[in-house]
Amino acid sequence: MEGLTIQEMAKRLGITERAVYQRLLRAKVEPLTRQAVYPESALELIREASKGGRPRKENTEKEQGWK
Numbered sequence: 248m249e250g251l252t253i254q255e256m257a258k259r260l261g262i263t264e265r266a267v268y269q270r271l272l273r274a275k276v277e278p279l280t281r282q283a284v285y286p287e288s289a290l291e292l293i294r295e296a297s298k299g300g301r302p303r304k305e306n307t308e309k310e311q312g313w314k
Contacts, residue, residue, distance in 0.1 A: 250284035260294060270296040 253271070257264045270293035271285065278285050 250279050250286055251290060252282075252284055256285070256290055256293065259290065267293060 251259075253264050253267050257267045260267065271289060274289070274292045274296055276285060276289045276292060
């Protein structure tokens with residue numbers, strides 16, 4: 248059976264294994280086997296998935312030239 252493990256996806260994307268796991272959960276991607284082998288299409292899904300976290304502020308004092 249062909250597919251990718253979390254470790255392989257993390258290496259290809261340059262992110263941590265935990266980040267890959269969290270993105271797979273958010274995208275609701277199920278493993279193909281009990282050994283947590285995921286379809287290669289999952290790589291593209293999580294590449295485009297949100298990184299999570301708090302959004303940046305839009306207008307800060309530095310951007311407006313305030314001291």
